[in-house]
Amino acid sequence: MARRARPFPRSLRLRFALAILLWIAAGFVLIGFSLSSLVRRHVEAQFHDELAVHLEELAALTRLTPEGAPYLDRPLSDPRYAMPGSGFYWQVEREGHAPLRSGSMPQGTLDPELAHQPHIVHRLAPGPTGPTMTYGFAAPAPDGGPELHFLIATDERILNEVIAAFDRDLGRWLALLALGLFGTGSLVMLYVLRPLDRLGRAIAAVRHGSAHRMETGWPAEIEPLVDELNELLDTTDTMVSRARLEAGNLAHHLRTSLAILTDEAETLARGPAGDSATTLIEQCRRIARQLDWHLARARAGARAGAGTAIPQAILPIATAIERLHAGRGVRFVVGSGPAARLAVDEADFAEILSNLADNAGKWARTQVAIAWGVRAGEAVIQIVDDGPGIPEAQREAVFAAGTRLDERAPGHGLGLAIARDLARRYGGEIRLRGRDDGEDGLVVCLVLPLGAGGGQVADGRAAAARGSEWCRLSEPVRNFGPCRGVSGCSN
Numbered sequence: 197m198a199r200r201a202r203p204f205p206r207s208l209r210l211r212f213a214l215a216i217l218l219w220i221a222a223g224f225v226l227i228g229f230s231l232s233s234l235v236r237r238h239v240e241a242q243f244h245d246e247l248a249v250h251l252e253e254l255a256a257l258t259r260l261t262p263e264g265a266p267y268l269d270r271p272l273s274d275p276r277y278a279m280p281g282s283g284f285y286w287q288v289e290r291e292g293h294a295p296l297r298s299g300s301m302p303q304g305t306l307d308p309e310l311a312h313q314p315h316i317v318h319r320l321a322p323g324p325t326g327p328t329m330t331y332g333f334a335a336p337a338p339d340g341g342p343e344l345h346f347l348i349a350t351d352e353r354i355l356n357e358v359i360a361a362f363d364r365d366l367g368r369w370l371a372l373l374a375l376g377l378f379g380t381g382s383l384v385m386l387y388v389l390r391p392l393d394r395l396g397r398a399i400a401a402v403r404h405g406s407a408h409r410m411e412t413g414w415p416a417e418i419e420p421l422v423d424e425l426n427e428l429l430d431t432t433d434t435m436v437s438r439a440r441l442e443a444g445n446l447a448h449h450l451r452t453s454l455a456i457l458t459d460e461a462e463t464l465a466r467g468p469a470g471d472s473a474t475t476l477i478e479q480c481r482r483i484a485r486q487l488d489w490h491l492a493r494a495r496a497g498a499r500a501g502a503g504t505a506i507p508q509a510i511l512p513i514a515t516a517i518e519r520l521h522a523g524r525g526v527r528f529v530v531g532s533g534p535a536a537r538l539a540v541d542e543a544d545f546a547e548i549l550s551n552l553a554d555n556a557g558k559w560a561r562t563q564v565a566i567a568w569g570v571r572a573g574e575a576v577i578q579i580v581d582d583g584p585g586i587p588e589a590q591r592e593a594v595f596a597a598g599t600r601l602d603e604r605a606p607g608h609g610l611g612l613a614i615a616r617d618l619a620r621r622y623g624g625e626i627r628l629r630g631r632d633d634g635e636d637g638l639v640v641c642l643v644l645p646l647g648a649g650g651g652q653v654a655d656g657r658a659a660a661a662r663g664s665e666w667c668r669l670s671e672p673v674r675n676f677g678p679c680r681g682v683s684g685c686s687n
């Protein structure tokens with residue numbers, strides 16, 4: 197089924213940022229328009245008042261010659277009426293006489309239609325240099341003759357320029373303010389969302405085993421969620437513990453019966469039914485090993501608990517496995533490496549390493565070396581032997597449960613499957629490769645996550661994608677030198 201495209205971004209931060217941005221943009225566009233139209237109204241009103249005063253001044257300064265022609269006693273007080281093309285114009289008309297015009301209007305005329313009312317009338321009308329706001333009124337002449345028509349006009353562009361200059365300043369100022377608000381809004385958002393990052397880290401710590409439960413001290417909105425999570429963890433822990441206990445009990449009962457069966461079969465093996473008894477013994481051992489496998493799987497919780505300290509955990513395992521193969525004279529060498537704490541349960545680590553070391557001990561001719569190193573978030577452990585090795589084409593196949601290449605050494609083909617299964621539950625990985633020095637033998641690379649303080653937790657698949665780098669130790673195990681001063685060295 198085709199996935200429907202998400203209408204919103206997945207990140208809460210991005211959502212908040214977008215919401216803040218839209219909110220601020222919408223708010224400021226609205227504020228911008230309202231302020232601009234308010235200012236236009238005020239400026240227009242101011243122009244209106246000013247021109248009305250000028251019109252009254254024009255009327256007061258108008259005189260008539262003995263022939264009745266209008267003239268001005270003196271120029272208007274605003275000098276712009278004298279500057280040609282200034283955008284400020286006046287005109288006085290009287291029927292039967294040439295119109296009187298301001299010096300600013302060497303050509304063109306104002307529409308006298310507006311000046312036929314006794315009160316001031318204004319409207320937008322064509323003027324000498326484009327549309328003008330024209331004001332006019334008519335007044336009776338002192339000589340009792342035809343009325344005088346007074347007109348005053350201002351280019352509309354002058355009003356528009358004043359408003360446009362204001363709009364520009366307003367736009368700049370609002371943009372700055374919006375930027376400031378967006379910045380502070382983003383800071384507030386980061387502060388508010390910080391507990392979510394902490395929540396993610398706390399959950400990861402529980403998942404990777406460096407913490408057993410979620411820590412305390414959360415904001416009131418998150419506290420209930422954390423409490424629920426802790427309840428869930430407790431319930432899961434109880435269920436897992438009970439299941440493990442029951443699996444352990446079952447294994448114990450089966451093992452006891454198996455031991456009795458094996459014992460009986462060994463007695464029978466000394467009699468005439470020797471062959472069948474040997475088969476019985478072999479099958480009992482196989483069942484015991486299968487039990488081990490299933491028990492190991494049941495026990496592994498991929499919860500690291502207190503984790504595992506290396507080299508402390510490596511040394512006793514190497515010593516025990518060396519003892520197990522002492523009959524063949526195989527020597528175990530544990531190299532020196534940095535002390536570290538793996539985010540892996542100690543019993544699970546023992547299960548992993550003893551399976552790998554047991555294989556090495558079984559197939560080595562003379563010696564097995566164990567070395568390790570740490571890098572960002574993970575530890576690399578190499579178990580190197582000088583046995584026959586495994587052909588490259590079969591190095592993956594041997595991980596399948598039940599796969600055995602060489603029947604000469606005893607076994608059931610489960611050890612590698614158990615070890616890899618456990619390692620992967622912790623985000624680790626196991627791979628096989630040939631020796632760096634070209635000699636016969638096998639290098640088993642075990643990568644496991646480091647615990648808290650060791651960096652991020654490893655991801656086996658990401659690690660595997662790094663190819664040959666994946667299994668690199670800062671000090672590769674080239675030749676099997678002597679144990680280098682680790683306390684409890686096995687040789």
Ligand SMILES: Nc1ncnc2c1ncn2[C@@H]1O[C@H](COP(=O)(O)OP(=O)(O)OP(=O)(O)O)[C@@H](O)[C@H]1O
Binds near residue numbers: 556584610638
């Ligand atoms: N170090 C090694 N050198 C050579 N071959 C190996 C080595 N480790 C494993 N193998 C091969 O891989 C096979 C699978 O190993 P695995 O540990 O799964 O089973 P096993 O050792 O045969 O039995 P089990 O571990 O269940 O007792 C082995 O049978 C063997 O053929």
Ligand SMILES: [Mg+2]
Binds near residue numbers: 555610612
């Ligand atoms: Mg094995």
